[in-house]
Amino acid sequence: MKTLAAAVAVAAVGLALGLWTTQAALNGRLRVAVDRLGGWTVEARAGAADADPYTRARLERDGEIPLALGEGLRLTTRQDSDGRPLDPRCVYKVGSHAPPSRYWTLEAIDAAGFPLENAAELYGLRSNEILREPDGAFWIWVSASVHSGNWLPVAPGARFGLALRLYDPALSGGAVGVEQTSAPRVIRERCE
Amino acid sequence: MRPPSLARVFYGAALVGVVAALTHLVALLAIPSVAERDAYARVVALGPAFKTVVLPPPGPKSREFPYADPAVAASVCFYDLGAGPVRARAPLGRAAFASLSFHSRRGVAFYALTDRAANKGRMEALIVSPEQLRALVSHDDEDNPSDDLRIVSPTLKGFVMARVLSEGQDLLPQAAEQAGAMSCAAEPIAEAEK
Numbered sequence: 206m207k208t209l210a211a212a213v214a215v216a217a218v219g220l221a222l223g224l225w226t227t228q229a230a231l232n233g234r235l236r237v238a239v240d241r242l243g244g245w246t247v248e249a250r251a252g253a254a255d256a257d258p259y260t261r262a263r264l265e266r267d268g269e270i271p272l273a274l275g276e277g278l279r280l281t282t283r284q285d286s287d288g289r290p291l292d293p294r295c296v297y298k299v300g301s302h303a304p305p306s307r308y309w310t311l312e313a314i315d316a317a318g319f320p321l322e323n324a325a326e327l328y329g330l331r332s333n334e335i336l337r338e339p340d341g342a343f344w345i346w347v348s349a350s351v352h353s354g355n356w357l358p359v360a361p362g363a364r365f366g367l368a369l370r371l372y373d374p375a376l377s378g379g380a381v382g383v384e385q386t387s388a389p390r391v392i393r394e395r396c397e
Numbered sequence: 398m399r400p401p402s403l404a405r406v407f408y409g410a411a412l413v414g415v416v417a418a419l420t421h422l423v424a425l426l427a428i429p430s431v432a433e434r435d436a437y438a439r440v441v442a443l444g445p446a447f448k449t450v451v452l453p454p455p456g457p458k459s460r461e462f463p464y465a466d467p468a469v470a471a472s473v474c475f476y477d478l479g480a481g482p483v484r485a486r487a488p489l490g491r492a493a494f495a496s497l498s499f500h501s502r503r504g505v506a507f508y509a510l511t512d513r514a515a516n517k518g519r520m521e522a523l524i525v526s527p528e529q530l531r532a533l534v535s536h537d538d539e540d541n542p543s544d545d546l547r548i549v550s551p552t553l554k555g556f557v558m559a560r561v562l563s564e565g566q567d568l569l570p571q572a573a574e575q576a577g578a579m580s581c582a583a584e585p586i587a588e589a590e591k
Contacts, residue, residue: 215409219416226417227424252498254507254551262425264504265432268439269464270473270558273498273509279464308494308562310468318463320456328456328467333493333564370466372494372562373511 231263242304243388244288245280245369252276269318277306278374281314283366286390291366293349293359295396299367301342304387307373308332311345313359314366321365323358330357347391367391429503436462436504440473440556447483449474449559451577454569468563470572474581475556476524481585482533482547483524485557489515490575494562497579499524502552510546522546523584526553532586557581 240247250256251264252273264271272279284290285297303309312329313321320328330345335355337343346352349361359365369389401409429435439461443450451472455465465471476483487497489512497520498509510520523545525533530549537543559579563572 211409215412216416219413220420222413222417223420224424226421230425231428252506252509254501254505256505258425261503261505262428265429265435267463268434268436268461268504270436270440270462270471270498270500270504271464271506272560273496273506276496276498276506276509276511276560281464310466310562312467314464315457317460319460320467322457327566331468331562331564368464368466372496373513 230259231266242280244284244286244391245282245388247278247280249278250274251279267318272370277370277372280369280371280388281366282391283364284391285393287393289393290364291347291391292396293361293363293365296346296348296352296394298344298346298392298394299357299389300344301338301389302387303332303369303389304371305375306332306371309369309371311357312368312370313347313357314368315360315363316366318368321358321360321363323360325351325358327356327358330355436500437475437502437554437556440475443473446475446477447582449577449579449581451573454573466560466562468569470561470563470569470576472559472573472576472579473556474579476554476581476583478524478526478529478550478553480583482526482529482583483581484521484584485524485579485581486519486521487559487579488519488575490561490571490578492561492572492575493564494560495520495575496560497522498558498560499548499550499555500558501550501555507551507555508548516544522548524548524550524555524557524581526550529586536586 240249248260251260251271309332310329315321335343343355345355345357347357347359349359449472453459455467485497489495496509496511498506500506510522525547527549530547559576561572561576563569
C-alpha cells in the first residue's frame with residue numbers, strides 16, 4: 206500500500222515537472238534552443254528545414270510563419286540591456302547601431318507577438334525612415350507618450366517586447382556568436 | 398512510522414527525474430502532430446490550393462499570424478504536388494526588398510529566394526517531390542539544360558509565402574499589390590520538360 210502511494214506520487218510529480226519544463230521551454234521562460242545576440246534572443250534555425258524539436262514545437266503551436274534562413278532574422282527582447290523586464294511606464298532608448306543588413310524594422314509587440322494598440326497607429330519603424338546622426342548612429346525612443354525624434358509608441362499598462370527584423374542580413378545563423386556587439390542596446394532612460 | 402531512508406529518497410528523486418524527462422520528450426515531440434492551428438492549417442483555411450491570398454496587414458485587431466512584420470506585405474499560396482511540380486513565380490516591383498519562402502506541411506521553411514536571386518525581373522522556382530525531380534532529371538536534355546531552379550519539397554503539400562517590404566506606411570498598398578502578383582500553379586511533368 207505504501208509502495209503504491211509512493212509510485213503514484215512519483216508519477217504525478219514527474220508528469221507535472223515534465224509538462225512544466227515543456228511549457229517553459231516553449232514560452233521562453235527556460236532558454237532552450239535560442240541564441241543570444243547582445244541582449245536579444247534569436248531563433249536562428251527557425252527558418253531552416255533542420256530546425257530543432259523545440260523550435261518546431263513552438264512554431265507549430267503559435268502558427269508563426271518564420272522568416273527563412275537567407276531571407277531574414279528576427280531578434281526579440283522582452284528586457285532592457287540591464288536585464289529588467291520592459292515596462293510601459295518607462296522611457297527607453299534603443300540604438301545606436303543595428304547588425305548589418307539591407308533593411309531592418311523595429312516593432313513593439315505584445316505577449317503573443319502582435320503589434321501594440323496605440324493612438325498613433327504606428328506599429329513599427331523602418332531603417333530607411335528614421336533620423337540618424339551624421340555617422341549613421343541612431344536612437345529610437347520607446348515610450349507610451351509622444352517623444353521627439355524617432356518615436357516607437359507602446360500601449361500603456363501592458364508588458365511588451367521589441368522585435369528587430371533584419372532583412373537580407375550580413376550575419377548568417379552560424380555567425381550569431383561572432384557579432385555580439387552589433388545588436389542595439391535597450392537603455393532605460395527614466396520611469397514615471 | 399520510520400522516516401524513509403536516504404537511499405529511498407534518492408531512488409524516488411531519480412524516478413521523478415526519469416518520469417519528468419520522458420513526459421517532457423513525449424509532450425515536445427507530440428506537439429507538432431496535435432497542433433491544429435499551425436501555420437499550414439491557417440494558410441489552408443484562407444482559400445483553395447494554387448490561389449494567392451494577400452494576408453491582412455498585422456495589427457492589434459488582425460491576429461492571424463503572430464510575429465508578422467507590419468511593415469511587410471505578405472501573400473501565401475498553398476500547393477499540392479499530387480498533380481505534378483508546382484511553379485512559383487513573383488514579379489519584382491519597385492519594392493526595396495522582396496522574397497519568396499517555401500514552407501513544408503510542417504511549417505518550417507525549406508528554401509528561400511530574395512530579389513537578389515531574381516532573373517528576368519522575377520523570382521521563380523519549380524517545387525518538386527523527390528520522385529518528380531528524378532523524372533525531370535532523367536528527361537533533361539544535356540545540350541539544352543533547363544534553367545529552372547528546382548526545389549525539393551520535403552512534403553507533398555506546403556505553401557509559398559511572398560514578402561514585400563514597404564519603405565513607408567503609405568507604400569504598403571503597393572507592396573500588397575506586388576505580393577498579390579505571386580502565382581503558384583501545377584505544371585504536369587510533360588509540360589515542365591520543355
